[in-house]
Amino acid sequence: MRTLIFLLLFSSALTLAIAQQAAVGSEQAKDISIEQLRHKIAMVDYMLSSPVMLQRLQDSDDELAKEILARATVNFLEMEEYFDRGQLLEAEAIIDYVLRDISAASQLLSVSRRMKSKYQISLEQLDSFVLPQWKDLSAVENEFLQGALNKVNALRDEAISHAQAHAYDRAVPLLEQAHRLKSSLIEKLLHEKTVIYDLAFETIDEEYEYLNKRFYHYLELVELAVAEKEVDIQTRKLLDSYIFQSMTNLEAAENFYSEGLVTDAISALSKSIKQQTSVLKILGITI
Numbered sequence: 001m002r003t004l005i006f007l008l009l010f011s012s013a014l015t016l017a018i019a020q021q022a023a024v025g026s027e028q029a030k031d032i033s034i035e036q037l038r039h040k041i042a043m044v045d046y047m048l049s050s051p052v053m054l055q056r057l058q059d060s061d062d063e064l065a066k067e068i069l070a071r072a073t074v075n076f077l078e079m080e081e082y083f084d085r086g087q088l089l090e091a092e093a094i095i096d097y098v099l100r101d102i103s104a105a106s107q108l109l110s111v112s113r114r115m116k117s118k119y120q121i122s123l124e125q126l127d128s129f130v131l132p133q134w135k136d137l138s139a140v141e142n143e144f145l146q147g148a149l150n151k152v153n154a155l156r157d158e159a160i161s162h163a164q165a166h167a168y169d170r171a172v173p174l175l176e177q178a179h180r181l182k183s184s185l186i187e188k189l190l191h192e193k194t195v196i197y198d199l200a201f202e203t204i205d206e207e208y209e210y211l212n213k214r215f216y217h218y219l220e221l222v223e224l225a226v227a228e229k230e231v232d233i234q235t236r237k238l239l240d241s242y243i244f245q246s247m248t249n250l251e252a253a254e255n256f257y258s259e260g261l262v263t264d265a266i267s268a269l270s271k272s273i274k275q276q277t278s279v280l281k282i283l284g285i286t287i
Contacts, residue, residue, distance in 0.1 A: 037088060040095045044076055047102050056109045061116070061166035065108035072101035115168035119159075122175035125232035126156060129182050148185055152178045183238050204262045208253075211269045215250060218276040225283045239279050246275035 047053060048069075057066060079094035137145060155178035162171040226239065249272035256265035 033088065033092070037083070037092050037095065040092075040099065041079075041083070044072075044095060044098050044102065048073055048076060053106070056113065060109050060113065062108050063166075065105045068101050068105040068108070072098045072105065075101070115172060119163055119168045119171050119175070122172050122179070123156075123159070123163075125234055126152075126175050126179050126182065128232055129179060129235055131182065131185060145185065148181055152182050155181070179234055183234070204266065208257060208262055208266050208269065211266060211273065212253075215269060215273050215276065218273060218280070219246075222276055222279050225280060229283050231283070235282065239282060242275045242279045242282075246272045246279070249275065 053069075057069060060066070075094055075098050079091050079098065082088075082091040082094065134141075134145070155174045159171040159174035159178070162168070162174070222243065231239065249268045253265045253268035253272060256262070256268060
């Protein structure tokens with residue numbers, strides 16, 4: 001009997017202890033939840049009133065980002081009312097929603113800012129790319145040139161139109177396409193023909209030596225021009241491509257000449273010189 005009473009008392013005490021522990025755990029969990037909620041509220045309050053965020057919002061043309069942040073502000077005020085009434089579950093649900101909105105708006109603002117900057121750089125690169133003045137184009141070549149330039153201008157105008165509507169993601173590819181088209185004219189159109197008067201070589205070795213000296217003369221001009229003239233990144237890549245091709249052809253010419261293949265050496269060296277003149281013409285230097 002005493003054993004039974006002891007077991008009953010022990011069971012009751014154990015049940016009470018478990019219940020008390022559960023209550024304590026519940027209170028601790030509630031305290032932790034409130035603390036986390038307060039932390040989220042403080043974070044949102046800071047983000048919505050941050051001078052950096054406000055400045056980005058003011059500078060941005062992204063209406064969707066502005067709309068999302070406006071909604072986040074309204075929901076944040078509503079959340080505070082729930083919190084003040086002790087409706088923590090509702091308050092936490094709203095604050096999480098507000099945080100997602102702020103994150104989404106911030107991403108939109110970042111993308112918009114980057115695209116606007118990229119648009120401005122792309123437009124400047126296109127406008128600063130000065131084509132050489134071709135003087136010996138045939139009627140067909142001149143018609144091709146004018147058609148290409150008209151296309152470049154049309155792409156530029158369309159890009160500006162998109163930019164005015166804040167659609168920088170549409171404007172940038174058009175400017176890049178226009179720049180590629182403009183760059184391609186250097187490769188597709190023949191340059192002025194350099195006329196050499198009263199040059200008669202008794203041997204092909206003399207011709208090779210003359211072209212070799214001419215190449216290094218142009219190389220000096222290229223190095224000076226590249227060092228003194230500032231160009232955009234895309235133009236620089238085009239210049240580097242021509243310079244690389246020129247040096248590759250020079251190496252081929254020297255190899256041909258060392259093997260006694262002088263005619264092949266002259267052909268390779270002539271290509272190398274033509275590529276050097278292309279670099280000079282891109283930089284606005286007429287040979």
